Amino acid sequence: MPFSLRALLGSLALGLSMNAVAATDWPPAGKAVQIVVPAPAGGGTGDSIARMIAEGLSKELGGNFVIDNHGGANGNIGAGIAAAAKPDGSKLLFSWAGTLAVSPALYTKLQFDPQKSFDMIGLVAEVPNILVVSPTLPVDSVKSFAEYVKKHPGQVNFGSTGNGSSMHLAGELFMAQTGTNMLHIPYSAPGQATTNLITGEIQAMFQLIPGIVGQVKAGQVKALAVTSAKRAATLPDVPTTAEQGYPELLSSTWFALLAPKGTAPEIIERANQALNKVLAQPEIKEKLANLGATTLGGTPAQADALLNSELKKWSKIVKDAGISVQ
Structure with a gap:
């Protein structure tokens, strides 16, 4: 085998090995993982849930997950900052339906694409x-x-x-x-x-x-x-739209955890497993219910499917209604 080819293959193997080690050692000891929240600190339900998840991940993974708030432009500023981050697991994004599924239909210029800029880790909850x-x-x-x-x-x-x-x-x-x-x-x-x-x-x-x-x-x-398929725990006597014969009249703000596109699959899997363990905890379910939220969880593929469906749904609504924010 020519030397140049051996050197190339060696460097590739070394790179793969380093990536695997980095993924295995994630989150890194002594270094905080930032979770970008595209809203001001104390800015409502989303920020509250994000802090709950950051604390849960810190305990579950033995790392330090901290919230990094960047409000403005309906969440678009924070999402843009997260999209530009290195895909090394040092920065994640906690975002929601409005920014991820609606903004692409409302804004002509965004610093991110919800599907091209991020890898889904998992769904968190919906309100x-x-x-x-x-x-x-x-x-x-x-x-x-x-x-x-x-x-x-x-x-x-x-x-x-x-x-x-x-x-x-x-x-x-x-x-x-x-x-x-x-x-x-x-x-x-x-x-x-x-x-x-x-x-x-x-x-x-x-x-x-x-x-x-x-x-x-x-x-x-x-x-x-x-406007959901299931009744809300905080208002159990209020029927759903589905119960009343309107199964397509569904609208909620769902929340998800994402990573910059290109993040190692091992990190995505480790983060997803930890997220699901956090969401399975009775105290977390209770805290989310007290906020009017229903726990979701699941796989990255399920999160991708929801995002794809929601992008199509709200794009049509925005177009047909002629809604504009610019």
Whole structure:
């Protein structure tokens, strides 16, 4: 064998060996693994869940996983920073449906591609939207609400936290599924939207459960349906859209852990196994349930499948509704 070829093969073998060692030794001793969260510290449910997962991974793997917050642009800034990181396991991304599955349809210029820039480690949890209406509205189900909206086209206002938000897109999905027409009212302050719903200035919201569970339990708003296949543990008496004959009316904010594209498969597998062990812990399940979230977990392939499905689904909704944030 020519010397140059032997040298090349030797260097390749050495490289593979080093990669294997690096993967086996991950997370590295004495060095923190940063988990980028594309939201400000204390910035809601996503940040809370990310910190829970970081603590769990630290205990499970014996490493040091720390949160690195980068808020702004609906999560796009943080995701872009994670996408540019070296694929060596030193930096991961904890992100969610809005940034990963909706932003590509809303923004023409992104510093990342959810499928080309990252390798999925696994799904973490999901928080479904919930259809809530003003207590004065004479409806008690998804069907009766749809019938009411049809009788009052363009006269029913639904509030959200902004153009392209989960609440907005859930409302657009509802209209597409039921053939109805409502007026979207975007708010910059979620609290004001909730107040206006209680007083009847707007008639409906597709809130995320953590943001409205207190008002539902207090009877200040009427909860018609959770937009998911399973009921929420925090509101077990509220039926799902699927139960009420709308199996395609599903909308939730799901959360996932990802790594920069090209990260060693051994690291992905080790991180996935640890993540699933963390999510299987009863105390973690309870903490997530208290946040209005349902534990997910599973394989990287299952996470990939969900992302692919969600990208297609929300791209169509955004295009058909003509939604733009620029």
